[in-house]
Amino acid sequence: MERNVCIIGGGMSHWGVRQASARDMFQEAGKACFNDIPGLSNKDVDGLIVASAFTERSCFQTHLAPLVAEYLGIKPKNICARVELLCASGSSGIILAYGLIKSGIADVVMITGGEKLFTPQKWEVFYSELGTGDHDWDGSQGLGLPPPFFSMVAQRHMKLYGTTEEQLAMVSVKNRRNGLNNPKGQFQKAITLEEALNAKHVVAPLKLFDCCPVTDGASAVILACEEKAKEYTDKPLVYIKGVGQATVNNMSANMPSMTTWEALKIAGNQAYSKAGVKPSDIDVAQTHDCFTISEIIESEDLGFCEKGEGGLFVQEGRSDYGGDVAINTDGGLLSCGHPFGGTGIRQGIEIMKQLRGDAARQVEGARTGLTHNLSGLSAAHTVLVYGRDI
Amino acid sequence: MEGISILNGKYAVSMDMYPLQDKNYNMVYKFYDNLKEGRFTTTKCTDCGARSFPPRIICPECLSENMEWVDLPSEGTVLVVAEQEAGVPLGFQAPLIHAHVDLGGELTYLGRVQNCKAGELKEGDKVKLVVIPIEPVPADGKKGAVIQHERVFFVFEKVK
Ligand SMILES: [Zn+2]
Numbered sequence: 001m002e003r004n005v006c007i008i009g010g011g012m013s014h015w016g017v018r019q020a021s022a023r024d025m026f027q028e029a030g031k032a033c034f035n036d037i038p039g040l041s042n043k044d045v046d047g048l049i050v051a052s053a054f055t056e057r058s059c060f061q062t063h064l065a066p067l068v069a070e071y072l073g074i075k076p077k078n079i080c081a082r083v084e085l086l087c088a089s090g091s092s093g094i095i096l097a098y099g100l101i102k103s104g105i106a107d108v109v110m111i112t113g114g115e116k117l118f119t120p121q122k123w124e125v126f127y128s129e130l131g132t133g134d135h136d137w138d139g140s141q142g143l144g145l146p147p148p149f150f151s152m153v154a155q156r157h158m159k160l161y162g163t164t165e166e167q168l169a170m171v172s173v174k175n176r177r178n179g180l181n182n183p184k185g186q187f188q189k190a191i192t193l194e195e196a197l198n199a200k201h202v203v204a205p206l207k208l209f210d211c212c213p214v215t216d217g218a219s220a221v222i223l224a225c226e227e228k229a230k231e232y233t234d235k236p237l238v239y240i241k242g243v244g245q246a247t248v249n250n251m252s253a254n255m256p257s258m259t260t261w262e263a264l265k266i267a268g269n270q271a272y273s274k275a276g277v278k279p280s281d282i283d284v285a286q287t288h289d290c291f292t293i294s295e296i297i298e299s300e301d302l303g304f305c306e307k308g309e310g311g312l313f314v315q316e317g318r319s320d321y322g323g324d325v326a327i328n329t330d331g332g333l334l335s336c337g338h339p340f341g342g343t344g345i346r347q348g349i350e351i352m353k354q355l356r357g358d359a360a361r362q363v364e365g366a367r368t369g370l371t372h373n374l375s376g377l378s379a380a381h382t383v384l385v386y387g388r389d390i
Numbered sequence: 391m392e393g394i395s396i397l398n399g400k401y402a403v404s405m406d407m408y409p410l411q412d413k414n415y416n417m418v419y420k421f422y423d424n425l426k427e428g429r430f431t432t433t434k435c436t437d438c439g440a441r442s443f444p445p446r447i448i449c450p451e452c453l454s455e456n457m458e459w460v461d462l463p464s465e466g467t468v469l470v471v472a473e474q475e476a477g478v479p480l481g482f483q484a485p486l487i488h489a490h491v492d493l494g495g496e497l498t499y500l501g502r503v504q505n506c507k508a509g510e511l512k513e514g515d516k517v518k519l520v521v522i523p524i525e526p527v528p529a530d531g532k533k534g535a536v537i538q539h540e541r542v543f544f545v546f547e548k549v550k
Contacts, residue, residue: 057404123480127407130479136409137444140543141488141502144479148472149490149500155470203474253443253499258470259489377500 004390005101005230006237007094008222009037011198013114015217015247015337016186018068022052022059022116023071025218029071029342031048033220038297040108042072045222047079047106050112051089051341055082058119068112078106084341086132087288088114088245088373088382090219091344094315095243095384097223104163107228114218116318122153125214126226126269133377137361143252146290147211147335149377151203157259158205160308163296165205167311171292172209174320175328179335181360182350186215186337210292215337219345222235226390238355239390245268247380255377262302264374264381268348271370272303275385279303282325282385283366284354286347288374295319300329326363329354347371351386359365399527403467407481407542408524420459425542430464430519432497443497463494464519473508476477491517491546503546510548516549 011032013025020028034042050065060144061067064082069075079100085092090113117125129144144147157163170193177190191209199208214226229237244267256262272278279302287302289295296310304325305313313319319327330336330350333343351369353359367389374381411422414449421444424431434441435449436456443462448455474486485508492498503511504522511517527539 026547073410074447126477126479127405130407135407135443140408141500141545142479142482142486143488143500143502145477147477148474151472152470152488152490152500155472195431201475202477203472251499252490253497255498322445 001104002102003104004226005098005223005240006226007352007386008224008229008350009033009040010219010221010345010352011036012184012219012342012346012349013216014184015065015175015339015342016117018216020216022055022061022114022218023067025114025116025216026068026112027071029114029218029220030110032288033110033112033222037233039234040222042074045074045108046077046098046145046230047078047100047109048074049079049093049109049111050082051084051093051345052082052109052115053084053086053089053340054115054128056116058116058125059132059356073111079109085380085382086375087338087340088125088344088375088380089341091347091371091373091382091384092245094344094348095245095382096116098240098243101223102348108222108224110220110222111345112218112220113345115339115341116216117214117339118216123286136253138377143377146377147203147206147340150291150293151206153258153297153378154205157293157297160259161311165197167194167315168205168210168292169193170314171295172334173287173290175332176209176336178329179331182330182336185331185335186213187331187335190273196306206291209334212290212333212338215339217263217337217339217342219342219349221308221348223346236356236388238352240384241310241387241390242271242273242275242385243383244268244274245380245382246270250376250379259297260307261297261301261378261381262300263361264372267383268302271383271385272342275387277368277387279383282370283368284326284351284363285370285372286329286332286350287327287372289328289334290338290374292334294374295327296330300301300317300386302370302372321361321363329359329361329363333380344371344373346382347373353390355386406470406527408541408543410527411541412527415528421445422542424459425521428521430462430544431459432462434460437517443499455466463496466491466493466517468513468515470496470513471511475488475508487511489517501546503548505547511548514539517546518549519544520547
């Protein structure tokens with residue numbers, strides 16, 4: 001018999017350039033998560049999933065989940081493993097925990113994710129990025145860090161649909177402003193349109209504020225079956241309603257389109273149909289704004305606006321508070337930063353708070369929310385729909 | 391002393407940006423053998439006709455193991471260019487230029503363009519593949535010997 005699954009609490013470490021190890025930050029995130037659920041002890045958790053992509057490369061640490069369990073005083077008995085899907089590792093962990101709880105294999109599962117990316121020498125993380133696409137075929141062409149690829153995406157979208165550099169900048173202005181809602185995010189500073197437009201190029205047309213930064217940090221959430229959720233928390237219940245994760249290519253040679261993300265459309269449709277909702281039902285969304293152009297394409301391919309109108313969508317304020325769907329209400333990757341395995345979990349925390357009604361800046365009356373991660377050179381897409389109603 | 395002294399002179403696969411190309415380490419080594427002869431090739435399924443890139447040992451369409459090597463065009467047209475001036479990864483010089491290239495309608499991929507100045511390459515320009523030597527892999531041989539596996543790789547250059 002399938003069970004209903006709730007997200008009952010979450011928390012994160014401070015994100016940014018941290019004077020801390022990965023294990024320090026997993027402890028901070030776990031503690032913050034337990035603090036959000038006073039009725040639950042670490043001894044009540046029967047499963048642990050740890051999401052981390054660069055643990056071997058920047059920490060020399062494999063077999064990470066038992067280490068984190070030991071540090072957090074968790075003694076899992078149903079699952080204790082790590083999951084990796086680069087930038088979508090965290091939301092992948094949530095999907096797997098959801099399935100385990102829905103099917104009855106586990107009852108109360110913590111998903112914690114994070115990365116230590118600032119190492120003593122700066123070259124290392126950038127060099128390690130050469131392994132994030134297809135190492136032998138794309139990485140060997142010097143494609144690791146994503147700005148060159150997303151620069152091409154932006155150029156193509158601008159040419160095809162008339163998207164402007166101002167519209168790109170409007171995404172960063174909105175998300176930097178929303179970042180003031182998350183005191184644990186990497187940046188706590190709003191920017192003006194002029195600052196965004198006058199910033200130096202990273203890879204043209206992408207400028208400094210069009211790109212998310214390198215980030216240390218961790219985050220954690222706990223999922224529980226509905227029965228246990230009622231036992232452990234008095235806060236309004238937030239359900240996972242539907243999920244989708246799709247890939248249609250990995251290497252650049254097999255990419256069907258640079259500007260229409262087929263895998264995102266597939267993952268979104270899977271999540272919407274399982275949840276029994278349509279794009280217009282989504283009140284608040286956290287989408288993967290690794291670059292400003294990404295959020296623009298995501299608002300199109302998730303069905304929030306017509307294809308090609310993603311630039312207008314942000315320009316007209318339809319992705320802001322008071323618009324059609326408030327996107328990246330806690331600042332997204334552009335303001336919070338992006339410790340790969342931590343991001344999908346951070347998104348889940350913000351959606352949970354928005355749907356519980358206790359977000360730092362609330363989308364009034366929000367009942368249905370969505371999170372989205374992309375990973376690789378836009379090679380895989382992960383979508384979850386959350387709701388107050390099951 | 392700089393760095394980790396016990397690793398001085400050591401080779402680590404996990405720090406090598408290029409693939410292991412020798413037949414001891416992969417089953418599509420013929421791609422690199424062909425490349426050394428100036429041929430840019432891939433595999434095609436002799437059962438269903440599907441041509442794959444990168445090359446395979448098994449057809450991803452029909453799962454046949456019957457593959458033949460076929461030549462790909464080595465000249466293409468630039469669809470879009472990305473120029474990176476700052477923050478170029480170790481091993482590359484600024485400007486680091488990448489292009490999405492259409493090879494005669496048969497294949498598109500993201501390739502590096504060498505010997506190219508910033509602002510020099512535009513959409514619609516022609517590029518050609520050139521084969522470049524890269525560092526060999528020093529592998530353990532018998533009785534302490536080191537065997538150097540020579541390697542090449544492929545990049546674009548603008549057709550002038
Ligand atoms: Zn076949």
